[in-house]
Amino acid sequence: MSSPNTVLDDTSSFVPQEGGQDAGHLWMHFTRMSSYADKPVPVIERGEGAYIYDSNGKRYLDGLSGLFTVQAGHGRAELADAAAAQARKLAYFPIWSYAHPTAIELADRLAALAPGDLNRVFFSSGGGESVETAWKVAKQYFKLTGKPGKHKVLSRAIAYHGTTQGALSITGVPPFKQAFEPLVPGSVRIPNTNFYRAPYFVADDEKAFGLWAADRAEEAILAEGPDTVAAVFVEPVQNAGGCFPPPPGYFDRLREICDRYDVLLVSDETICAYGRLGTMFGADKYGYQPDIITTAKGLTSGYAPLGAAIISDRIFEPFAHGDTIFAHGYTFGGHPVSCAVALANLDLFDREDLLGNVRRNENLFRSTLERLHDLPIVGDVRGDGYFYGIELVKDKKTKATFSPEESERVLRGFVSGALFEAGLYCRADDRGDPVVQVAPPLTCGQAEFDEMEQMLRSVLTRAWDQI
Incomplete structure (x- = not known):
């Protein structure tokens, strides 16, 4: 039911009050620019704690932590001070054949926090770049270890892993890819862990569903040929589609399958790392050992751009000898200021x-x-930690989802803007079935939860009348 413009990160139905800045030259990300042809763009001017304020002074609860990012909340002076202090000392230097103290210190700290033998840290500027790094590491690792045919990756249906050409190939959201094809070959899709939409034969048994979903990875590896598959990319809780947590036994079986066929398990934790699930890494939450963890976002609480691929000693080992080089890097990867902010953020x-x-x-x-389950429009509430999706339906008994026209009219045309108008910044999304996602700063408690629920209840009650 997706179309190229059905990711609802914009607030296209919201008409702000007069005033604010003219954004006529700004090309916004994932946005229908035509939505603002004859009305002003909402402008967020400042933040404080769990709240943001627009250019007219109106306050909104930041129910998405910016973009699953502002873990520590807005307005943290200590993070701004750390950036300023580092910029005065050394504002920029690359880590191409050189190092600087904040990159060294942060790499040491992440290696100490990461599970198992994930002791090598490759910095990037963000999550998509970290995913790109992981795929390239996997390809070269197998070339260096005598298995040059292993280059393909498996990822899950509707999963989002980034927008660079490699990461976009791994992404499982077809409408995002169509305009940019042909992409990097070798990416294969397997089922996600949406238990609400599980096949009928495992719909009553969450553990059986988890094992069934994991076994589809083995099926895909055998279909492609084990000598061609390098890695499986999965999020601990899948974002796109609306916060799919792993069923019991899922990651244990997936780890077994990866070991059986010498396939790397990459845990994409761009969202799930750094406390979003109540643990430093999502792998800690669910008790599995990845070969690589890809991260970004909450590493700095969004106060500076930074990503990292955290890689096992085993995978790094063949890169450490002779004239071998990993010919990959980013100008701003491991930026001194960003690393200083990350260190201050971890201290916080x-x-x-x-x-x-x-x-x-x-x-x-x-x-x-x-x-919210008492509302006729709410079919499922799912997620973990501070990361939840609320799936909207037009029939709770049959789980019937919206038609494309209903999704356009109700989700994009009403819910997205009405929530913002009510004072809640969150995400209305239909990359899979229609959902509203919430992921507040990690500083929040019951007062913010109640405020969020009340605004959701009011808007979703009115949304039902639109169906």
Whole structure:
């Protein structure tokens, strides 16, 4: 039911008050630019704690942490001060054959935090670049270890992994890809872990569904040929489609399959790392050991751009000898200022026990959102930690989803703008079935949960009248 313009990160139905800046020269990301041909663009001017303020002074609850990013909340002076102090000392230097102290210190710290033997840190500028890095590492690793045919990757249906040509090839959202094809060959799709839409033969048994979904990876590896498959890319909780958590046993079986066929398990934690699920890494939450973790976003709480691929000693080993070089890098990867902000951000995590705050409150967040089940339009509430999706349906008994016309009219035409108008910044999305996603800063508690639920309830009650 997707079309090229059905990702609803924009607030195209929201008409702000007069005033604010003219954004006529700005080409916004993932946005129908025609939506603003005859009306002004909403302009967010400042943030404080869990709230953002537009150019007219109106306050909104930031129910998406910017873009699953602002873990520590807005307006943290200590993070701004860390950036300023580093910029005064060394504003920029690359890590191409050189190093600088903040990159070294941050790499040491991430290696100490990451599970198992993930001790090598390759910095990038963001999540898509980290995914790109991981695929290239996997390809070259197998060339260096005598298996040059292993280059393909498996990823899940509707999963989003980035927009660079390689990461976009791994992405499982067809409308995102069509305008840019042909892409990098060798990416193969397997089922995701949406238990709400599980096949009928495992629809009543979450563990059986998880094993069935994981076994499809083995099926795909055998169909492609084990000597051609290099890696499987999965998120701990899949973002696109609306926050699909892993069923019991899923990652244990997937790890077994990867080991059986010498395939790398890449945990794409661009969203799920750094506390979003109440643990430093999503792999910690679900007890599995990846070969590579790709990260970004919450590493700096969004106060500076930074990503990292954290790679196992085993995978790094063949790169460490002779004249071997990994011919890959980014101008701003491991930027001194960004690394300084990340270090200050991790200090803040420790000082304020942000991971503990999520763990103490995650069940309250879930139960608060589950109150919405009494609405006829709410089919499913799913997710984990501070990362949830609310799937909208037009028939709860049959789980019937919206038609493309209904999605355009109700989700994009009403829900997206009405939530923003009500004072809640979140995401209305129909890359799979129509959902509303919420992922507040990790500093939030019951007061913010209640406020969020009340605004969602009001808007979704009115949305039902649109169907």
